[in-house]
Amino acid sequence: MQAISWKGSYLSLLNQTLLPNKVEYIQCRDYRTVAKAIKNLEVRGAPAIGAAAAFAMVLGIRELAVRPELTDEKISVLAKELKKTRPTAINLAWAVDRMLGVVQRYKQDSDLLDKLEQEALLIAEEDKQVNYRLAQYGAQLFTQPTAILTHCNSGTLATVDYGTALGVIRRTWSEGNVSRVFADETRPLLQGSRLTAWELMQDHIPVTLITDSMAGWVMKQRMVQAVIVGADRITSNGDVANKIGTYSVAILAKEHNIPFYVAAPLSTFDFSMRSGDEIPIEERKPEEITFLSGVCVAPDGVPVFNPAFDVTPNSLITGIITEYGVLRTPYEISIEKLKAKKGDM
Numbered sequence: 553m554q555a556i557s558w559k560g561s562y563l564s565l566l567n568q569t570l571l572p573n574k575v576e577y578i579q580c581r582d583y584r585t586v587a588k589a590i591k592n593l594e595v596r597g598a599p600a601i602g603a604a605a606a607f608a609m610v611l612g613i614r615e616l617a618v619r620p621e622l623t624d625e626k627i628s629v630l631a632k633e634l635k636k637t638r639p640t641a642i643n644l645a646w647a648v649d650r651m652l653g654v655v656q657r658y659k660q661d662s663d664l665l666d667k668l669e670q671e672a673l674l675i676a677e678e679d680k681q682v683n684y685r686l687a688q689y690g691a692q693l694f695t696q697p698t699a700i701l702t703h704c705n706s707g708t709l710a711t712v713d714y715g716t717a718l719g720v721i722r723r724t725w726s727e728g729n730v731s732r733v734f735a736d737e738t739r740p741l742l743q744g745s746r747l748t749a750w751e752l753m754q755d756h757i758p759v760t761l762i763t764d765s766m767a768g769w770v771m772k773q774r775m776v777q778a779v780i781v782g783a784d785r786i787t788s789n790g791d792v793a794n795k796i797g798t799y800s801v802a803i804l805a806k807e808h809n810i811p812f813y814v815a816a817p818l819s820t821f822d823f824s825m826r827s828g829d830e831i832p833i834e835e836r837k838p839e840e841i842t843f844l845s846g847v848c849v850a851p852d853g854v855p856v857f858n859p860a861f862d863v864t865p866n867s868l869i870t871g872i873i874t875e876y877g878v879l880r881t882p883y884e885i886s887i888e889k890l891k892a893k894k895g896d897m
């Protein structure tokens with residue numbers, strides 16, 4: 553079940569806020585509907601929102617092209633409106649900038665709109681192929697049945713297909729080397745319980761749901777032999793922004809001598825940033841914490857801090873699984889070698 557699907561005249565999005573209880577799709581016939589869906593996490597996950605934003609650029613420029621003049625100013629406003637929907641995942645800005653590059657190169661061409669659609673379709677297809685390759689490298693890390701803990705959702709629902717961390721788990725499972733997956737529920741929006749548990753059960757992969765606060769205890773009980781998570785932005789030194797709670801899991805893994813892997817495509821790397829201290833962390837509305845399924849679970853007016861992401865320092869990361877192989881520390885050097893490949897994208 554894919555998170556996003558291009559239909560030629562509109563973008564179909566699986567509304568992830570309704571899962572696992574309802575499977576409903578949103579038909580996005582203009583870029584504003586896509587922007588709203590990204591902001592509301594109806595579509596979410598770094599690579600998925602990148603691809604969605606690419607198709608939003610197609611819809612937006614189609615709309616602008618029918619007006620008297622397709623000006624740089626109007627195109628810039630469109631790009632900025634999409635980029636500001638969610639600031640942490642670099643994939644979104646990367647995809648929008650890649651589409652802007654097509655506009656700048658082919659703006660005078662009569663088939664500009666076709667070229668834009670082809671580029672968005674290429675971004676989506678590349679993500680799928682990248683995830684399959686990344687999963688192969690990740691599966692090579694496991695040579696015997698392993699219990700793996702994961703946080704949030706980095707599966708098919710977070711990408712164009714197959715997933716990153718869950719892609720590694722899927723491939724490792726197919727090779728007989730996953731004994732069990734522990735899925736953190738991932739408060740406050742429950743991507744783990746609502747999405748990861750649902751995805752893995754669809755694939756008949758043995759998943760056990762736990763609350764975020766149980767991660768340490770299952771590690772202490774030696775029920776977990778590895779951790780794999782996704783990423784929203786990786787800086788040049790290997791620091792990783794990911795869903796809030798990832799840093800805590802990384803600290804716990806270190807304490808229990810459990811390998812902690814990050815799975816992410818090249819499009820999630822931000823070579824312009826030297827360290828995770830520079831990554832903008834999205835803060836979201838208090839109601840995501842004070843309400844649960846529409847029921848108030850906190851005193852009215854209580855002050856709330858709701859960062860959607862945290863940053864795990866490279867010192868806590870055993871390896872970063874990419875479509876070019878598994879990067880190891882010192883990350884500055886291994887990521888520098890990766891940088892040359894991003895120029896081709």
Ligand SMILES: CSC[C@H]1O[C@H](OP(=O)(O)O)[C@H](O)[C@@H]1O
Pocket residue numbers: 596597598599703704705706707710711715716717743781782783784794795796860
């Ligand atoms: C395959 S990357 C998915 C990544 O995105 C998630 O964040 P959100 O659900 O807010 O879009 C989470 O950080 C995942 O690791």
